[in-house]
Amino acid sequence: ETGVTQSPTHLIKTRGQQVTLRCSSQSGHNTVSWYQQALGQGPQFIFQYYREEENGRGNFPPRFSGLQFPNYSSELNVNALELDDSALYLCASGRTGGYQETQYFGPGTRLLVL
């Protein structure tokens, strides 16, 4: 199995701009979840995609959106960036349907909003 990869590794944007972060899941995994991790905090669940549809969302506004593609890639889009969006964004893939589902995380994209 190949690991979960994310791009870019670092990104700087200004307030009000839009950003797209990318993730490549492990082969054979049919779910992808995105998390936001502020400095010194644990990751916070944004949403999960399963079979290219959103399958659960945490407490994040609609300006956070995503896409999942059949080729194990996915995107996180954030519109109208705010200063508080500065964080590490993590994607995690897994196989749904099992109660022992393990999430495999990528290294993250660090976003700085100025």
Add this chain to the structure above:
Amino acid sequence: DAKTTQPNSMESNEEEPVHLPCNHSTISGTDYIHWYRQLPSQGPEYVIHGLTSNVNNRMASLAIAEDRKSSTLILHRATLRDAAVYYCILRDPYGGSQGNLIFGKGTKLSVKP
């Protein structure tokens, strides 16, 4: 998913065992206990999980109290590479999105040479 309580930080010496505690007094009968760890500048990685019985794998052991209100992650011989933030997470396979891991602040483990 129920809440867990962990110490903010712990220290260990290299090659000594480490016991990382987790309290989960409101655990339900269907909650599994999962442990993840996050090494510096990396995403979290799965360590181990269990329901009622103690569990062992190549990375660690998980000791679960008989009443399931607490558990302990055991690293048998800490190495410098084990320095990380360790998260104890409860997951109900029958509730909510299966991908939703609820992380707390975890325990930051420091390992001294």
